Amino acid sequence: MTAIQDKIQMFHKSLPEQVSLVAVSKTKPLEDLQEAYDAGQRIFGENKVQELQFKYPAMPKDIKWHMIGHLQTNKVKYIAEWIDFIHSVDRMKLLRTINLEAEKYNRNINCLLQFHIAEEETKFGLDLNEARQILDSDEFKTFNNVNIRGVMGMATFTDDETQIRREFKSLKKNFDTLKADYFKDTPEFKEISMGMSGDYQIAIEEGSTMVRIGSTIFGERNYKK
Numbered sequence: 001m002t003a004i005q006d007k008i009q010m011f012h013k014s015l016p017e018q019v020s021l022v023a024v025s026k027t028k029p030l031e032d033l034q035e036a037y038d039a040g041q042r043i044f045g046e047n048k049v050q051e052l053q054f055k056y057p058a059m060p061k062d063i064k065w066h067m068i069g070h071l072q073t074n075k076v077k078y079i080a081e082w083i084d085f086i087h088s089v090d091r092m093k094l095l096r097t098i099n100l101e102a103e104k105y106n107r108n109i110n111c112l113l114q115f116h117i118a119e120e121e122t123k124f125g126l127d128l129n130e131a132r133q134i135l136d137s138d139e140f141k142t143f144n145n146v147n148i149r150g151v152m153g154m155a156t157f158t159d160d161e162t163q164i165r166r167e168f169k170s171l172k173k174n175f176d177t178l179k180a181d182y183f184k185d186t187p188e189f190k191e192i193s194m195g196m197s198g199d200y201q202i203a204i205e206e207g208s209t210m211v212r213i214g215s216t217i218f219g220e221r222n223y224k225k
């Protein structure tokens, strides 16, 4: 068994039943993805459309591909035929485009509303009022090709566990609020995508249902050309 397969097995054994593993394979070669696949992993997360377009046709068809990175509206069309989840819905315009492109293929795309929970300015995401504006709009009610499945967020990159925990708690709270106010009768609205290699244990304690793990499985990423 390879190191990647070892890690996949470890996660499959140790994650609570309600938590799914998104193996974040960005920047990694197809061979690494195949190793993870052979160990039973079926959900892969990527953050670039171009990389998804390259990896999707090259890999087995029973993989569920999750887009986890910032998404430009003009690129939705390249993944709309087969993308399973988009974690990074952070504006109405994007949701509108996803709905429109999914409609062309007569399918539904699972979406998560991305919230800004970190201190860092650079992380994308909605606040609760912005999410309400989307969900309250008449236009939203006409979207038949997107399924809002829950929320996603990224904590601040810090060693301060108290802060990370506080940020995850705020995401869980937003989830609970939206669930109560908009999705009481929608059982599919149940996902809280939070937790990465450095903080997934805290995230699970705080109610995560999807952890997005990259470097712990595949090793550190090297962005140098």
Ligand SMILES: *Cc1c(COP(=O)(O)O)cnc(C)c1O
Pocket (backbone or CB within 6 Å): 024, 026, 047, 068, 069, 154, 195, 196, 197, 198, 212, 213, 214, 215, 216
């Ligand atoms: C890269 C990335 C991850 C995985 O990060 P690791 O620290 O390598 O586990 C998770 N979520 C998002 C949105 C990412 O871009």
